[in-house]
Amino acid sequence: MKSTQLIDLNYRGRFAPSPTGPLHFGSLVAAVGSYLDAKYHHGKWLIRIEDVDSQREVPGAANEILYQLERLGMEWDEEVIYQSQRSEAYLEALNILNKQDLIYPCTCSRKEIADSSIIGLNGRVYPGTCLKNPASIKNVHALRIQTNDDPIQFEDILNGTYSQRLKSDVGDFVLRRADGIFAYQLAVVVDDAAQNITHVVRGADLLDSTPRQIFLQQLLGYPIPQYLHLPVVTNARGEKLSKQTNAASITISNALPQLVDAVHFLGQQPPPEILEGDISSFWQWAQQNWCVDLIAH
Ligand code: GLU
Ligand code: ZN
Numbered sequence: 486m487k488s489t490q491l492i493d494l495n496y497r498g499r500f501a502p503s504p505t506g507p508l509h510f511g512s513l514v515a516a517v518g519s520y521l522d523a524k525y526h527h528g529k530w531l532i533r534i535e536d537v538d539s540q541r542e543v544p545g546a547a548n549e550i551l552y553q554l555e556r557l558g559m560e561w562d563e564e565v566i567y568q569s570q571r572s573e574a575y576l577e578a579l580n581i582l583n584k585q586d587l588i589y590p591c592t593c594s595r596k597e598i599a600d601s602s603i604i605g606l607n608g609r610v611y612p613g614t615c616l617k618n619p620a621s622i623k624n625v626h627a628l629r630i631q632t633n634d635d636p637i638q639f640e641d642i643l644n645g646t647y648s649q650r651l652k653s654d655v656g657d658f659v660l661r662r663a664d665g666i667f668a669y670q671l672a673v674v675v676d677d678a679a680q681n682i683t684h685v686v687r688g689a690d691l692l693d694s695t696p697r698q699i700f701l702q703q704l705l706g707y708p709i710p711q712y713l714h715l716p717v718v719t720n721a722r723g724e725k726l727s728k729q730t731n732a733a734s735i736t737i738s739n740a741l742p743q744l745v746d747a748v749h750f751l752g753q754q755p756p757p758e759i760l761e762g763d764i765s766s767f768w769q770w771a772q773q774n775w776c777v778d779l780i781a782h
Contacts, residue, residue, distance in 0.1 A: 496528025504546035511726030590626035611656035752779035
């Protein structure tokens, strides 16, 4: 049991929602887990709105998420960052990687990739077609990064050692899509570095993205944060709660029981009387008693 208060004033955590809809129970769990871990350590908790993919964004969702967090009593430090305003920083990172001769254009269609590849840990493993036969940049193209098979390993605070060989397990991955949109893997790494994030606490659906992010951090000379991947909330059909699976929005008028459900989901054991108090007494209890060892893994 981690019973001692581990004060780490340099701790900088974050919650990075995609504004595809209001908070639902799944995103609430990621928000609460990242918030409590930061507050337990007396660190900072930042918000980043991951609206890099404007096609997926739902107008008004970012503001609604911020409003919900505020009403849930979750106070963030520093100014909110929006990925839609950070293209220059992503381009700069892309240029640094390009100078290392690691970027190449790819004009393959989805169908061509499907017909020529095997399924890896995270969908299709791109077989490197356009690396072997360079594509003309006159055509609309995505930009991929050349990977290798050196193992990339890290210690997840909850899940222990996790390792991948990128070339075999995921393949050369996209950093900028053919429609010009920067990929999540690049944006998240540039922004975690820009916000000086020391601890990334997020859902375990992103565990298998982490080696790609560490690979980019190494090439860009960024520090590598600590990672803690929380269990993912699923519905009765075993699907991850999300907008696509029609997860219900958190109802702010009834916040306390939902916060209590979220910490229960994370294995924490608040006393039943917690429901008779208010949101601020809930947070006081939850911050003081946060215990990562109680989370299912
Ligand atoms: N924006 C991502 C999501 O909502 C989270 C990214 C991250 O925490 O690294 O799933
Ligand atoms: Zn290609």
